[in-house]
Amino acid sequence: MALVPVPIATLGAEHSAQQFRMMIKDLARDNQGVTTGSDLKVTALATPGGAVQIGDGSAVIAGKVSPVQGYYNAYNIGSDTVQIAATGSTSRSDMLVLRVEDPEYEGDRDPATDPIVFFEVIPNVSSTATTVPAGYSAIPLARIDIPSSTATITNAMIKDLRQIANPRRERILTPYYFPGPLQEISGTSTTWKTHPNVTMATLAIPSWAATAKVVFSATNIRLAEGAIFAGFRFMLGSTEAVQEVRIDDNQGTSARRVYVEIVETIDLTTTAGAAMRGTNQPFRARMRTDAFNDGKIGADSLTSYKIDVEFLEGRL
Incomplete structure (x- = not known):
C-alpha cells in the first residue's frame, strides 16, 4: 500500500x-x-x-x-x-x-x-x-x-446489546467551604440527616447521562466530647447514596479533625434517575449517628467539601 x-x-x-x-x-x-x-x-x-x-x-x-x-x-x-x-x-x-x-x-x-x-x-x-x-x-x-x-x-x-461508539462524558468539580457557625449532630439516632443543613451545590444533570460517578469528600470534620460512631454519604436530588463510609473514633473527649470520602455510582436509568436527567438537582451531605455514639460531629468554618461528579453516556 x-x-x-x-x-x-x-x-x-x-x-x-x-x-x-x-x-x-x-x-x-x-x-x-x-x-x-x-x-x-x-x-x-x-x-x-x-x-x-x-x-x-x-x-x-x-x-x-x-x-x-x-x-x-x-x-x-x-x-x-x-x-x-x-x-x-x-x-x-x-x-x-x-x-x-x-x-x-x-x-x-x-x-x-x-x-x-x-x-x-x-x-x-x-x-x-x-x-x-x-x-x-x-x-x-x-x-x-x-x-x-x-x-x-x-x-x-x-x-x-447496543454499544455507543463514542460515549459522552462530562465532569463537574465543585468545592464547598462551609462558612459556619458550628453545626453539630449528636445522640444515638440512626436516622440520616442533612448535615450541615445546606445545599452544597446544584448540579445540571445531562439529558444523555446513564450514570453519575460521584467522589464526595469532607476535610476537617470536627469530632468532640466522646467516642464517635457515625456514617457519611450524600444525596443527589431525591436519590440517596446506597453505600456509606463509617466513622469509628474513640480518642476521648478532646476535639479532633478527620477526613472522610465516599465513592459511588448513581444509576440514572432507573425511574428516579430518569426523572433527574435534563434537570438541575441539589447535592447535600448526609450523616447519621450510631447506637454506640457518645460524642458530637460538627462542621464549622474550617470544614470544606469536594463534590466530584462525572456523568457518562450509556444505553437508555
Missing part, C-alpha cells in the same frame, strides 16, 4: 468511496456502535406480536473484510419492524444486528437496487452471545431469548 496522494477536500480532486470510509473511521476514533444512548433501541411492538421494532437513530459500522475497508455510517429515520420466527418445542436465541454488505468487498448486492446496510436476524446464537460472528461487518443491537412454543415477542425477552 502507498500513501493516498490527494487528501479529502482538495479543490479540483476526485476522491474514492474508500477515502470517505477511512475519514469516517478517523472521525469515529476507530470505534463502532450507535451514536447516542437512545439510538436504534430494539423493543417489542406496541401490541406484542411476532416482530420487534427498532427506533430511529444512527450508527457507525466497521468494515471487517479488509483492513483498509474503512467505516460506514447508517441512519434509521423513524422506526422499522423486523419479523422474528416463532419457536417450536425448544427455546431459541436470535441476534438482531445492523449489517453492511459492500459488494466492493463481499457479496453481489447492487447499490442501485439492493440495500447495502440492513437489519439482519442471526438465528440460534448462544443464549449468552453479545458479539456478532467473526468477519461480520455489523454491530449487535439486541439478543432475543425466546421460550419454546412462543410466537409473541415481549420486552422481557429482549437483551439490549
Whole structure:
C-alpha cells in the first residue's frame, strides 16, 4: 500500500468511496456502535406480536473484510419492524444486528437496487452471545431469548446489546467551604440527616447521562466530647447514596479533625434517575449517628467539601 496522494477536500480532486470510509473511521476514533444512548433501541411492538421494532437513530459500522475497508455510517429515520420466527418445542436465541454488505468487498448486492446496510436476524446464537460472528461487518443491537412454543415477542425477552461508539462524558468539580457557625449532630439516632443543613451545590444533570460517578469528600470534620460512631454519604436530588463510609473514633473527649470520602455510582436509568436527567438537582451531605455514639460531629468554618461528579453516556 502507498500513501493516498490527494487528501479529502482538495479543490479540483476526485476522491474514492474508500477515502470517505477511512475519514469516517478517523472521525469515529476507530470505534463502532450507535451514536447516542437512545439510538436504534430494539423493543417489542406496541401490541406484542411476532416482530420487534427498532427506533430511529444512527450508527457507525466497521468494515471487517479488509483492513483498509474503512467505516460506514447508517441512519434509521423513524422506526422499522423486523419479523422474528416463532419457536417450536425448544427455546431459541436470535441476534438482531445492523449489517453492511459492500459488494466492493463481499457479496453481489447492487447499490442501485439492493440495500447495502440492513437489519439482519442471526438465528440460534448462544443464549449468552453479545458479539456478532467473526468477519461480520455489523454491530449487535439486541439478543432475543425466546421460550419454546412462543410466537409473541415481549420486552422481557429482549437483551439490549447496543454499544455507543463514542460515549459522552462530562465532569463537574465543585468545592464547598462551609462558612459556619458550628453545626453539630449528636445522640444515638440512626436516622440520616442533612448535615450541615445546606445545599452544597446544584448540579445540571445531562439529558444523555446513564450514570453519575460521584467522589464526595469532607476535610476537617470536627469530632468532640466522646467516642464517635457515625456514617457519611450524600444525596443527589431525591436519590440517596446506597453505600456509606463509617466513622469509628474513640480518642476521648478532646476535639479532633478527620477526613472522610465516599465513592459511588448513581444509576440514572432507573425511574428516579430518569426523572433527574435534563434537570438541575441539589447535592447535600448526609450523616447519621450510631447506637454506640457518645460524642458530637460538627462542621464549622474550617470544614470544606469536594463534590466530584462525572456523568457518562450509556444505553437508555
